[in-house]
Amino acid sequence: MLASSTFSPRRIVIHSPLVSSILRKPSSPQSTLSSSLPVRTSRVLYSRKNATLSSSPTHFYSLGLKLASFSRRSVHLRHYSGHRRCRRHGTTHRPLVSLWTYGDNFIRNDAFDASNNFLVVREYSSSTDNEPTSKSTASKSKGKHVEESVNDTASTSSPSSTWVDTRLPTSLQPYAKLARMDKPIGTMLLLWPCFWSTAIAAPAGSLPDLKLLGLFTVGSFVMRGAGCTINDMWDSDFDKSVSRTKTRPLASGELTHHQASKFLLAQLTTGLGVLLSLPHLEYCFVLGASSLPLVFSYPLMKRYTNWPQLVLGLTFNWGAFMGWAATHGSLDYSVVLPLYASGVTWTLVYDTLYAHQDKKDDAKLGLKSTALHFGDNTKPILHAFSTFTFANWLMVGNQLGYDSWMYYGGCGLAYSHLLWQVHTAKLNEKEGDDNLGSRFRSNSHVGALVFVSCVAGNVMATV
Numbered sequence: 001m002l003a004s005s006t007f008s009p010r011r012i013v014i015h016s017p018l019v020s021s022i023l024r025k026p027s028s029p030q031s032t033l034s035s036s037l038p039v040r041t042s043r044v045l046y047s048r049k050n051a052t053l054s055s056s057p058t059h060f061y062s063l064g065l066k067l068a069s070f071s072r073r074s075v076h077l078r079h080y081s082g083h084r085r086c087r088r089h090g091t092t093h094r095p096l097v098s099l100w101t102y103g104d105n106f107i108r109n110d111a112f113d114a115s116n117n118f119l120v121v122r123e124y125s126s127s128t129d130n131e132p133t134s135k136s137t138a139s140k141s142k143g144k145h146v147e148e149s150v151n152d153t154a155s156t157s158s159p160s161s162t163w164v165d166t167r168l169p170t171s172l173q174p175y176a177k178l179a180r181m182d183k184p185i186g187t188m189l190l191l192w193p194c195f196w197s198t199a200i201a202a203p204a205g206s207l208p209d210l211k212l213l214g215l216f217t218v219g220s221f222v223m224r225g226a227g228c229t230i231n232d233m234w235d236s237d238f239d240k241s242v243s244r245t246k247t248r249p250l251a252s253g254e255l256t257h258h259q260a261s262k263f264l265l266a267q268l269t270t271g272l273g274v275l276l277s278l279p280h281l282e283y284c285f286v287l288g289a290s291s292l293p294l295v296f297s298y299p300l301m302k303r304y305t306n307w308p309q310l311v312l313g314l315t316f317n318w319g320a321f322m323g324w325a326a327t328h329g330s331l332d333y334s335v336v337l338p339l340y341a342s343g344v345t346w347t348l349v350y351d352t353l354y355a356h357q358d359k360k361d362d363a364k365l366g367l368k369s370t371a372l373h374f375g376d377n378t379k380p381i382l383h384a385f386s387t388f389t390f391a392n393w394l395m396v397g398n399q400l401g402y403d404s405w406m407y408y409g410g411c412g413l414a415y416s417h418l419l420w421q422v423h424t425a426k427l428n429e430k431e432g433d434d435n436l437g438s439r440f441r442s443n444s445h446v447g448a449l450v451f452v453s454c455v456a457g458n459v460m461a462t463v
Contacts, residue, residue, distance in 0.1 A: 174249040175263055178232060179225030185441045186228070189350070190316050191220040192447030193343045197323025197336065199454035200400060204461040212278075212326055216319065219274040226267035227295055227315075233260050234299035242361040243431070278322075280329035287325050291318040302362070306373035309351040310344070317343030335399045342392035345385040349418055350443045352382060356427045357436050371427075382422045390415035393450065397457060404460040410453025414446045 162182035164173055180186055194216035199208040232239065232250045239251035249255040255263075278284040294315040301308035320340040324331055348370065355362070355371035356378070362369055374381050393411040402408075421442065426435040 174254040178229055178249045178255060178260060178263065179267070180228045181225065185444055187221050187224045188444040188447060189347075190224045190319065191217060192319075192444075192451060193317045193339070194220060194319030194323050195447075195451045196339060196343075196454050197320045198327065199323075199451060200335065200339070200396065200458055201324040201327035202458055205459060207459065208455065209327065212323065215274055215277055215326075216323065219271060220319070222267055222271045222274065223295070226264060226271060227298075229260055229264045229267060230296055231299040233257060233264070238365055238367065241365055242358055244358060244361075278326045280326060283329050284322065284325050287321055288318075291315065294318070302367045302369060304368070306368045307370060308368065309348050309355065309370045312351055313344035313347030316347055335396060338392040338395040338399070342389045342396070345389045345392070346418070346443075346446070348385050349382050349389070349422065350440055350446075352378060353421065353425050353427075353436050354440045356425075357429075378427055379422055379425070383419065386415060386418040386422060389418065393453075400457070400461065402457040402461055404457050406460065407453045407457030410449050410456065414449040414453070417442070417446050417449065 164176045164182040168176055176182065195208070195213060198212050198216065202208045232248055235245075236248075236250040236257070239245035239248050245251060250257065250260055275285060275288045278288075294311065298308065298311045298315050301311045305311070317340055320343050321331060321336055324336050352370045352374065355369040359369065359371045363372060371378065390411060393414070394408065397407050397411070421439040424435075425439055426433065429435045
């Protein structure tokens with residue numbers, strides 16, 4: 001029997017003590033809510049039982065925290081983690097663990113502690129205006145429908161809340177996540193080869209051009225986001241079947257391919273603006289534009305070759321050419337080729353470790369990667385790639401005539417860091433562990449070490 005129910009023309013709120021016993025049952029295998037509910041479109045939220053709930057024309061509030069804003073066709077829910085001070089009531093509460101959905105047919109994710117008591121908040125919407133308008137009608141949905149909702153969704157996991165979830169307007173969040181604005185490591189990995197090249201291209205004894213560094217920073221941010229958009233547009237069907245990627249905006253249905261295409265056009269237009277701002281425009285324009293085939297083809301490589309990480313390396317390290325070209329209007333291949341090669345093998349190291357997170361899903365889907373290709377030989381092969389990376393850094397210094405211990409010592413520290421990553425990587429980590437993810441992100445430190453080494457080597461170089 002329902003404890004209470006509240007009605008309005010567009011929603012039904014159900015407080016049911018039945019949910020406590022349901023949540024203590026073992027979770028059933030993951031499935032889609034829309035296939036189990038008889039209501040044409042139904043949105044379900046979970047929050048702690050006996051929490052104070054109020055509704056306004058456009059928002060649900062529980063314990064004073066905004067959980068959702070909704071319209072006739074969609075519901076956008078916010079996910080909170082940790083404790084947050086409630087501005088509405090001036091008190092501090094544990095934010096409610098919640099399930100949220102977008103659109104008519106997709107459950108994004110949920111997270112809750114089954115040992116706690118919860119209440120269910122359900123909003124019914126339909127293509128017609130025929131809504132349940134009585135307590136007896138609401139009571140009919142309490143048993144089977146609530147149980148199916150809980151059991152069908154209890155096994156999915158929730159991503160960590162980021163500044164994108166808490167700071168940006170709801171309408172912009174899917175676009176920010178499509179461009180991975182909440183994960184800056186990709187931008188840094190694209191940025192460092194540009195910085196290395198700009199640093200060593202500066203006149204001997206001087207610092208790198210700050211204006212160029214600024215342009216490359218903006219360009220890396222924009223083009224990395226564009227690359228992610230392209231990747232997700234190609235891979236959305238595969239992403240739906242991979243646990244790490246199924247909540248991405250295109251895979252989850254938050255954005256359509258048409259919306260993503262318009263966003264990509266805006267990204268590429270911004271990137272073009274950065275490219276047109278570089279010195280030696282004609283040379284840099286041709287050189288920069290020549291990387292676009294790699295940018296667009298990389299997402300397809302995992303379908304056809306065991307070496308998609310190699311193609312990523314060729315793409316991500318194009319900045320090794322751009323920094324030198326923007327400074328001199330030409331390329332010294334005796335310098336930029338070993339610098340480029342060092343970046344490619346560096347990428348093979350960090351992205352192979354990263355790919356080990358998805359190898360089981362990739363194998364099921366018939367996708368290829370160096371993680372699957374190397375198998376049990378991954379660590380010795382990555383040690384070899386790390387050594388090749390270091391050797392090319394040394395070659396760059398030799399070609400430039402660097403004789404400072406700071407350059408070679410800094411590159412040696414970066415090499416040691418790569419060896420540490422490979423040695424301590426847990427290639428078969430359990431789900432929920434962050435061993436491989438943390439090592440992948442730590443490559444920002446590798447790039448920074450090499451950049452500082454390049455700056456120091458060039459400043460201390462004799463003319």
